[in-house]
Amino acid sequence: MNNNLKKQTKIDVNKLSGEFYFQSLLQEAYVKGALSPKESERIQLECLKLLADCTERFTKGKSSSVRVEIAQGIMASNLYTIGIYLKSLPDVDAALFHIENEPIEKLYEYGYQVLKRKINVANYFFNRVRKSKLKTANQAYNITIDQGFKPFFESYEINFHVHEIPSDIDYQLIHPVTDLAGVEFVIKYLESLYYENLFCSYFDADIIHEVMSGYDESYKNLLDNIGAQVFQNALGCQLLNVPLSPLDFSPADLNGLDKKLKSRHPAELQRQLEIAAWELITDLELTNPSLKKYLIASLPQITTTVHKGLASHALNKVFVPRYNPNIKPLVHYNMGIKMDDQAYRELVVEFLSCRFFDDKLAIIKEHIKTLADMEDLLIAGELESPEAAMIFDLLEDIELAVLTKRHPLHPAIDAIDYSASEIRLQQNLDAYMRALPRDRLAQILSMTTAIEVV
Amino acid sequence: MSFDLMLFDHFLIEKQAVSEVLLCNKITEDYALVLSEEQALELVETRSYSLKNFGRIEFGGGIIEKVILTFADTPYISQYRYAEFLNELVEIFYYFKNETLDLMSDDDLIGYMKKYFDGVCQGSLDQLKFRELERMAKNVRLGLDPDYNDLYDSEKLMEEEDDDE
Numbered sequence: 001m002n003n004n005l006k007k008q009t010k011i012d013v014n015k016l017s018g019e020f021y022f023q024s025l026l027q028e029a030y031v032k033g034a035l036s037p038k039e040s041e042r043i044q045l046e047c048l049k050l051l052a053d054c055t056e057r058f059t060k061g062k063s064s065s066v067r068v069e070i071a072q073g074i075m076a077s078n079l080y081t082i083g084i085y086l087k088s089l090p091d092v093d094a095a096l097f098h099i100e101n102e103p104i105e106k107l108y109e110y111g112y113q114v115l116k117r118k119i120n121v122a123n124y125f126f127n128r129v130r131k132s133k134l135k136t137a138n139q140a141y142n143i144t145i146d147q148g149f150k151p152f153f154e155s156y157e158i159n160f161h162v163h164e165i166p167s168d169i170d171y172q173l174i175h176p177v178t179d180l181a182g183v184e185f186v187i188k189y190l191e192s193l194y195y196e197n198l199f200c201s202y203f204d205a206d207i208i209h210e211v212m213s214g215y216d217e218s219y220k221n222l223l224d225n226i227g228a229q230v231f232q233n234a235l236g237c238q239l240l241n242v243p244l245s246p247l248d249f250s251p252a253d254l255n256g257l258d259k260k261l262k263s264r265h266p267a268e269l270q271r272q273l274e275i276a277a278w279e280l281i282t283d284l285e286l287t288n289p290s291l292k293k294y295l296i297a298s299l300p301q302i303t304t305t306v307h308k309g310l311a312s313h314a315l316n317k318v319f320v321p322r323y324n325p326n327i328k329p330l331v332h333y334n335m336g337i338k339m340d341d342q343a344y345r346e347l348v349v350e351f352l353s354c355r356f357f358d359d360k361l362a363i364i365k366e367h368i369k370t371l372a373d374m375e376d377l378l379i380a381g382e383l384e385s386p387e388a389a390m391i392f393d394l395l396e397d398i399e400l401a402v403l404t405k406r407h408p409l410h411p412a413i414d415a416i417d418y419s420a421s422e423i424r425l426q427q428n429l430d431a432y433m434r435a436l437p438r439d440r441l442a443q444i445l446s447m448t449t450a451i452e453v454v
Numbered sequence: 455m456s457f458d459l460m461l462f463d464h465f466l467i468e469k470q471a472v473s474e475v476l477l478c479n480k481i482t483e484d485y486a487l488v489l490s491e492e493q494a495l496e497l498v499e500t501r502s503y504s505l506k507n508f509g510r511i512e513f514g515g516g517i518i519e520k521v522i523l524t525f526a527d528t529p530y531i532s533q534y535r536y537a538e539f540l541n542e543l544v545e546i547f548y549y550f551k552n553e554t555l556d557l558m559s560d561d562d563l564i565g566y567m568k569k570y571f572d573g574v575c576q577g578s579l580d581q582l583k584f585r586e587l588e589r590m591a592k593n594v595r596l597g598l599d600p601d602y603n604d605l606y607d608s609e610k611l612m613e614e615e616d617d618d619e
Contacts, residue, residue: 056513059556062559062561064516064560065505065510065512065516065517065551065560066510066512066556067510067511067556068509068511
């Protein structure tokens with residue numbers, strides 16, 4: 001007989017904060033009556049005494065007063081240290097028992113010892129992460145591992161600033177670490193990153209590079225997660241019952257996936273992805289239970305992504321076909337020779353002074369002979385979106401493809417790198433492209449990958 | 455129950471501080487300077503007000519005892535206005551603790567206060583606050599010797615030039 005009797009406790013564990021564990025536990029215990037007002041007053045006084053002692057150590061006994069921000073920092077650090085010890089106890093009742101029966105100073109000392117052990121754990125995971133580091137061009141990933149944790153291991157201050165995280169962590173995880181601080185945050189982050197590395201190590205680094213290039217050619221500058229995309233692609237392959245290692249999809253594969261998943265309800269979709277995930281785990285012979293748990297926990301998020309991809313007919317953004325950026329383009333497009341500067345200046349002045357758009361069109365038809373001049377005029381012409389659209393109508397698909405390649409719209413990344421006129425062209429072009437029939441748009445976009453502008 | 459520092463029960467802190475201040479009477483009695491319990495409480499309240507005003511926090515009797523004991527032998531104070539004088543000194547102390555960016559220890563700051571008060575200021579709190587300590591704080595912030603005085607230096611230079619002539 002499985003005896004799973006659980007001891008009843010007044011305190012709701014779910015209401016406790018991970019970052020401010022001690023404070024939230026005291027608050028919860030006080031509210032629920034598990035801690036008497038007298039006890040709580042004792043704890044406050046003892047915390048105050050501990051703060052006084054720590055402040056004295058902080059000032060090396062040379063100053064009896066400190067600025068409030070400093071005292072608040074020291075207090076937060078002390079409470080964090082105590083919290084870290086209480087978390088190490090088997091359950092909340094044990095934690096409460098210790099709070100009631102041990103002086104706060106003692107709890108702080110125990111916490112301090114736990115803290116030292118935690119730093120060793122962080123070190124252990126950091127070494128594992130470094131050993132399993134993926135060969136990738138993604139800068140956030142590389143910088144986070146190579147340099148991001150240096151400040152932590154070199155200058156983590158466990159006496160007065162233990163709740164702070166002196167590190168430069170840019171790389172985003174599948175499961176972002178929340179509700180933790182200090183060394184606990186670092187451990188959780190490194191542990192998660194290690195599992196992601198471990199999963200990626202089952203695939204070839206060059207293939208992962210191509211998958212990520214398919215996701216976005218400039219992925220090396222992005223803060224997006226690599227492991228999540230690899231897992232998504234692997235799931236797609238698993239759903240198609242094709243070998244996992246290539247992580248690639250042909251248009252026919254994507255159609256197949258679309259048909260297979262299209263009419264599914266989100267709950268059904270998640271169940272199907274879960275089955276595929278377990279098959280994937282078996283096929284890859286993943287043995288690490290924590291890694292399995294980590295991957296399975298990301299399924300709700302992936303289900304939402306797949307569902308959105310299906311709804312917006314953009315499954316190729318979820319199950320990304322591989323793209324090798326090193327393959328030379330098939331078409332070399334020459335933009336043509338630009339007209340004389342003086343003539344161009346006069347043309348622009350005339351163009352801008354036109355009252356009617358028909359006159360502007362006439363100028364374009366009469367004087368613009370190359371795409372290079374057209375591009376300059378589109379930038380300098382101060383055109384409204386409908387006007388620009390009418391000019392784009394004059395262009396052929398390959399010319400639109402060239403313009404799209406040269407002026408992609410990346411408002412978040414490049415906004416500061418371009419002038420207002422260039423951004424206006426990007427926006428006009430983007431609006432025009434969005435209004436095109438899907439087939440034509442797909443054709444133009446596929447051209448952009450095969451063109452090299454000379 | 456909140457652990458916000460500013461919400462700690464100030465009554466508990468003040469009660470402890472008052473009893474520590476009153477203990478100083480045993481020593482200052484020799485100089486005919488005594489604080490009543492009411493005055494001690496007022497002094498502690500001044501401290502609390504100054505700490506709050508200058509964004510600082512202190513534990514126990516803190517510097518009040520040090521100020522009382524250091525200034526006990528100054529020739530410029532008597533029992534008359536003794537409490538008022540201490541209140542002002544406490545306020546000045548915290549103001550300059552901030553102005554010196556915590557670079558100076560309590561003992562050093564009180565030591566300089568006493569030195570200037572008994573010396574060039576000749577018992578004037580205004581001169582102490584607005585002239586000597588301002589100059590000293592500026593020196594500390596600039597990494598100079600606290601006693602450095604460019605006015606004295608230029609006077610000295612002028613005297614030397616006169617001597618040469």
